[in-house]
Amino acid sequence: MPEKVVIIGSGPAGWTAAIYAARANLQPLVYEGSATWDQNRVNGTTPLGQLNLTTEVENFPGWPFVDSAALAQFSRSALPDDRYGNLAHFHSGKRAHTGKRAAFGPELMEFMRQQAVNFGTRIVTDDIVKVDFKKHPFVLHSREGESVESQAVIVATGARANYLGLPSEDKYKNNGVSACAVCDGALPRFKNKPLVVVGGGDSAVEEGTYLTKFASTVYLVHRRDELRASKIMQDRALSNPKITMKWNRVVDEVIGTEADGVTSVRLKSTVDDRTEELDAGGMFVAIGHTPNTDFLEGALALDDKGFIKWTRPQRCWTSVEGVFSAGDVSDSYYKQAVTAAGTGCMAALDAERWLAEKGYH
Numbered sequence: 001m002p003e004k005v006v007i008i009g010s011g012p013a014g015w016t017a018a019i020y021a022a023r024a025n026l027q028p029l030v031y032e033g034s035a036t037w038d039q040n041r042v043n044g045t046t047p048l049g050q051l052n053l054t055t056e057v058e059n060f061p062g063w064p065f066v067d068s069a070a071l072a073q074f075s076r077s078a079l080p081d082d083r084y085g086n087l088a089h090f091h092s093g094k095r096a097h098t099g100k101r102a103a104f105g106p107e108l109m110e111f112m113r114q115q116a117v118n119f120g121t122r123i124v125t126d127d128i129v130k131v132d133f134k135k136h137p138f139v140l141h142s143r144e145g146e147s148v149e150s151q152a153v154i155v156a157t158g159a160r161a162n163y164l165g166l167p168s169e170d171k172y173k174n175n176g177v178s179a180c181a182v183c184d185g186a187l188p189r190f191k192n193k194p195l196v197v198v199g200g201g202d203s204a205v206e207e208g209t210y211l212t213k214f215a216s217t218v219y220l221v222h223r224r225d226e227l228r229a230s231k232i233m234q235d236r237a238l239s240n241p242k243i244t245m246k247w248n249r250v251v252d253e254v255i256g257t258e259a260d261g262v263t264s265v266r267l268k269s270t271v272d273d274r275t276e277e278l279d280a281g282g283m284f285v286a287i288g289h290t291p292n293t294d295f296l297e298g299a300l301a302l303d304d305k306g307f308i309k310w311t312r313p314q315r316c317w318t319s320v321e322g323v324f325s326a327g328d329v330s331d332s333y334y335k336q337a338v339t340a341a342g343t344g345c346m347a348a349l350d351a352e353r354w355l356a357e358k359g360y361h
């Protein structure tokens with residue numbers, strides 16, 4: 001018997017879709033991806049999505065600051081031992097956290113996963129590497145050589161932030177290097193420090209402007225002498241006294257220590273041989289995102305930036321009837337955990353209604 005709905009991906013969109021699909025009696029099957037597949041580790045596409053790679057999540061509604069010990073108790077009560085084990089380092093041992101804080105990304109993701117499990121979601125810890133959407137029921141092939149048939153599919157494989165690719169950048173990820181100012185900018189480590197933002201698009205300009213609320217100064221490092229960002233956003237940034245433009249520069253190296261994280265950033269010119277070192281307590285990379293769509297091999301229509309196209313206004317329908325998409329894999333614009341969760345809900349409702357219309361459910 002084919003599945004009613006298979007969900008590919010395990011970020012906020014995937015789990016929210018699973019919660020809704022499970023509660024609609026669709027017995028969803030989630031392919032959550034594999035943490036041990038090297039390609040996932042290198043790309044930053046391991047299970048539980050981008051939030052699993054972040055620290056505190058202060059902007060997810062319903063999660064105000066809470067005492068660390070209370071969160072530990074909550075985790076203990078909400079999760080089975082094996083999943084609690086993934087979070088234990090936050091709560092006990094040398095690196096345990098104390099005082100009030102927001103939930104960490106990995107905590108929120110474990111809670112979402114558990115919520116989906118509680119309503120009967122089945123999970124496979126494997127990656128879908130090939131799809132056949134020409135046949136119906138659709139056929140999905142996993143990396144471990146399994147195949148599964150499904151009447152409906154929800155693709156929620158997310159996107160990954162682009163990084164510069166410097167070893168020193170990788171070394172300080174989550175220790176002063178971030179790809180999300182909205183997520184991390186307000187953390188105490190960045191307060192009143194000079195910060196570097198890399199990029200020249202709307203994200204870089206918006207994130208640079210946002211960071212001026214916390215930073216002593218923001219250096220906006222762009223590889224050309226002209227911003228790509230929209231005029232209004234440029235004007236706002238260029239007239240902000242806390243923003244200093246570093247035109248025609250790229251980052252050469254991120255410098256820091258294990259204990260303090262990032263302490264400075266070395267830039268090099270794109271027009272001559274000059275280099276300079278800026279004192280900086282953090283570096284925010286805003287050079288775009290890459291949606292995780294390689295495994296589709298053209299099976300769904302993509303937009304001009306490579307994100308899965310929604311083919312009906314306000315709906316999560318894709319170019320193939322019965323295949324829906326949710327979250328950052330279809331969103332080059334908002335890119336927030338809460339919007340991903342919202343579209344996960346929409347995709348599950350769309351799938352449920354489509355299955356009912358077709359008589360599959």
Ligand code: NAP
Pocket residue numbers: 163164198199200201202203204206223224227228250286287288289332333
């Ligand atoms: P983007 O428009 O693709 O801009 C990426 C920027 O990063 C470009 O300036 C690019 O330089 C630079 N870049 C790319 N690779 C680089 C590298 N390896 N080293 C150094 N610099 C590099 O991406 P985005 O800013 O994330 O925006 C994505 C979309 O979301 C856009 O459509 C944007 O309008 C939208 N958005 C809108 C808002 C808003 O309206 N409030 C806010 C954020 C995003 P070049 O310019 O030289 O190519």
